Amino acid sequence: MSLKIAILTDLHFSNIPVEDNPQRKGELADVLLLRAVHRLNRWIKPDVTFIGGDLINEPNSPDAEDLFFFLKSSLDLLDSKTIIIPGNHDTPPEIFYKTFERPEDIVEVKGVRFLPFIDPEEPGYNARREQHNLDRMRAARAGFAGQIVSLQHVPLFPPEADCSPFNYINAPEIVKVMDECGITLSLSGHFHEGFAPLKWNESTYFTAPALCEAPFRFCVVELDDDGSVKVETHQLSLPSDSHLTDFHIHTRLAYCNENMKMPKALQLGQIFGLAAMGFAEHSSHLYFSRDAYNAKKFYWDGINSPMIGDNTEDYFSLYKMYANEFSYIGLEIDVDRSGIPVINPELYERLDFRIGAVHYMKSILDAAKRENEFMYLCNAMIRSGIDILAHPFRIFRRNNLAVPHHLFAPLAALLKENNVAAEINFHTNEPPLEFVRLCLETGVKLAFGSDAHNLYEVGEFYPHLKLLEAAGFNGSCDDILLKPSRRQPTKTDH
Ligand SMILES: [Fe+2]
Numbered sequence: 001m002s003l004k005i006a007i008l009t010d011l012h013f014s015n016i017p018v019e020d021n022p023q024r025k026g027e028l029a030d031v032l033l034l035r036a037v038h039r040l041n042r043w044i045k046p047d048v049t050f051i052g053g054d055l056i057n058e059p060n061s062p063d064a065e066d067l068f069f070f071l072k073s074s075l076d077l078l079d080s081k082t083i084i085i086p087g088n089h090d091t092p093p094e095i096f097y098k099t100f101e102r103p104e105d106i107v108e109v110k111g112v113r114f115l116p117f118i119d120p121e122e123p124g125y126n127a128r129r130e131q132h133n134l135d136r137m138r139a140a141r142a143g144f145a146g147q148i149v150s151l152q153h154v155p156l157f158p159p160e161a162d163c164s165p166f167n168y169i170n171a172p173e174i175v176k177v178m179d180e181c182g183i184t185l186s187l188s189g190h191f192h193e194g195f196a197p198l199k200w201n202e203s204t205y206f207t208a209p210a211l212c213e214a215p216f217r218f219c220v221v222e223l224d225d226d227g228s229v230k231v232e233t234h235q236l237s238l239p240s241d242s243h244l245t246d247f248h249i250h251t252r253l254a255y256c257n258e259n260m261k262m263p264k265a266l267q268l269g270q271i272f273g274l275a276a277m278g279f280a281e282h283s284s285h286l287y288f289s290r291d292a293y294n295a296k297k298f299y300w301d302g303i304n305s306p307m308i309g310d311n312t313e314d315y316f317s318l319y320k321m322y323a324n325e326f327s328y329i330g331l332e333i334d335v336d337r338s339g340i341p342v343i344n345p346e347l348y349e350r351l352d353f354r355i356g357a358v359h360y361m362k363s364i365l366d367a368a369k370r371e372n373e374f375m376y377l378c379n380a381m382i383r384s385g386i387d388i389l390a391h392p393f394r395i396f397r398r399n400n401l402a403v404p405h406h407l408f409a410p411l412a413a414l415l416k417e418n419n420v421a422a423e424i425n426f427h428t429n430e431p432p433l434e435f436v437r438l439c440l441e442t443g444v445k446l447a448f449g450s451d452a453h454n455l456y457e458v459g460e461f462y463p464h465l466k467l468l469e470a471a472g473f474n475g476s477c478d479d480i481l482l483k484p485s486r487r488q489p490t491k492t493d494h
């Protein structure tokens, strides 16, 4: 059996950009952390997560504890056991642990002992392990045959290995204890570039890169029963040559949005390496009040509902305020029960792209009728001239129903015939692998959508890329994904 340890370190969170060190994106650390936390919880599922220090950038600034509070609210979401230690940029432990939970001297997870150390700093950003902590390493081994992991902020290395500009001034002494006690693994942060795992005698020494510097990395260490160590590095940015477009980003105008700020979303999209960003607000949120929307008036009455209130101009002016060469405007258009899109068709010419979505069906609980209604609405939607069909089949999953596999082929054929892309969207969804495979085989275009309702989700295509891999695709995404294009300007533009 192996133990999965996530290590996330050096966030350098700050309310203002880190001027003397601009590659440190400390002002984004809250978003970076939340993105990492959600990826860990949903996809990686570590047994334990080690937060290796430097949570904030400026320990003496008056907002230090306030910043800790925001990080803690994200760290509290972690499903795994969490071990948090301060670094040299954090406040002293007695203040730091007013916010975070102080770990025990020995934290045992699935039979592995973790030893968190807060070692005093030495000049040159080095550190020193004190005698009582060397004793703690020995005490952890006494009468214990299992594996032990040393956790600290500053890189620990045998000095002759020359791995890092920073080390412990008494590293030889610590390494000797590592050897004597058979301590399997040492995990550190602090050196922002990080350093590959070094096997030295029977121990592995590893330094993880900083989360706050592009491409925003964290690591997952698999520790096997036999002491072997495998490290996988994850990055929050997209692969550098991926040229991906996120076609499905919501704005503050969605009732279900959590913190969407358009300029911040644009900034994040660029920082995470998106090639383009498409905003796609719910048409039914723009045409109906929250109550009318919740009463599904968009579906029952459609665009001619007596309850209609048109806020689409708010959306266009919001977009216009922040639009840049990198952004595109679309809408996520609902469909009413007759299959008519919930949008005034005059708006079409102002949109760069249109996404069609089936969010509600009256027959969803009626086994005899729901599949017919689904195909009827999809057919109407697809033939209305949309570019992308949002989250195909999600409506079944959301209602805890089995996805009807026999509809994959007819839906794919319909998409193909009308040159409409199928969206890959993981927002409260698991796109069916078999359907994605079929789209790839039959040449149906795909479109990636984060369906971001929270800033951390913008351009989060980790599962999308994994899904393509699982579908057996190993070519260039450029060949299979929809590319964004601008609407043709008209005379009415000004
Ligand atoms: Fe740091």
Ligand SMILES: [Fe+2]
Pocket (backbone or CB within 6 Å): 054, 087, 088, 089, 153, 190, 191
């Ligand atoms: Fe540090």
Ligand SMILES: [Fe+2]
Pocket (backbone or CB within 6 Å): 248, 250, 332, 451
């Ligand atoms: Fe959406």
